[in-house]
Amino acid sequence: MNEIDAAVLHARETWPTESVGLFYVRDGQRHYRRCTNVSPVPGDRFVIAPAEFAAVAALGEVVAVVHSHPGASGAPSVLDQAAHAAGGLEWVIVGLPSGVDGEADLVTLPAVSAPLPLLGRRFVHGVTDCYSLVRDWYRVELGIGLPDFVRDDHWWQRGGDLYRKHFTEAGFAVVAGPPQHGDVLLMQLGASVPNHGAVYLSGDRVIHHLVGRLSSVDVYGKFFRERTTHVLRNLARPAHDPVAG
Known part of the structure; x- marks a missing residue:
């Protein structure tokens, strides 16, 4: 099973809450690591505990954040866009618009190379606050x-x-x-x-x-x-x- 298939399987198994995981690279291979969504509203958003992110980073280079949209397409929300811009990593969104057994809608947001400016940021709590x-x-x-x-x-x-x-x-x-x-x-x-x-x-x-x-x-x-x-x-x-x- 490749890393994309692993991420989609995770999204199906956590329905109707949002799955969250990380892609990391070790020995030239890209892997998927499941993480725990610690958000108080896991059906609407995701949060990765910093300690868990650090644990995955110890396995290899973290290259992407992956999460799901239960019952919706993979199109990024306003919150997704803000968090992606602030984080600097590639994002992969696994949309499941047709239900847990429906076809997955995958959307990839490329890594942002330029750091987010300190001034003029839009307020998104927990992301840019x-x-x-x-x-x-x-x-x-x-x-x-x-x-x-x-x-x-x-x-x-x-x-x-x-x-x-x-x-x-x-x-x-x-x-x-x-x-x-x-x-x-x-x-x-x-x-x-x-x-x-x-x-x-x-x-x-x-x-x-x-x-x-x-x-x-x-x-x-x-x-x-x-x-x-x-x-x-x-x-x-x-x-x-x-x-x-």
Whole structure:
């Protein structure tokens, strides 16, 4: 059985939820690895836990993300398009429009070579959201990789506390005093816990991504200051950052 047949079989066996898996290359051969869909709404979208992605990457070079569309064609949704652009890998979508036993409709989205710009991104929670922007800013500007965390939409309304729970694991510590260039600001926007993250930039600005808006650089004015709950500093950064002034 080749990797495409394995992916289609997986899609049929997980009906009516979305299957998810990865194509990886080892010893010049392309293989399919089944993954667990950990999305809270597996009938409508998929999520791969970062630890499982890392486990597959240990087997070989991950070259494609594969998932299914139960009861629909393989045409990419708006969410698919955003996630594909952000991830940089090839995507293969296994559509099953005629049911679990019907003919599969396969659509391939080629790998995106250019990185997604930091500014002007469309907001898609869990894909291109405020934490995604923080992670990408640190990778692009400082060469520091931050871990990703599985998160469902409106986690702060369901008893979640994503930022405070994980900031130490991500290599940050709470600091006192005014923020410096590259610090992460946690903000509380209409929630009982900090639910928005922004990167502080020199010149009293922030780069961030608000729900319903494109990612942007804004003045760190009264509105954001009053809602800031924590200033976080990454411990992997140099002790002196000349950009901060």
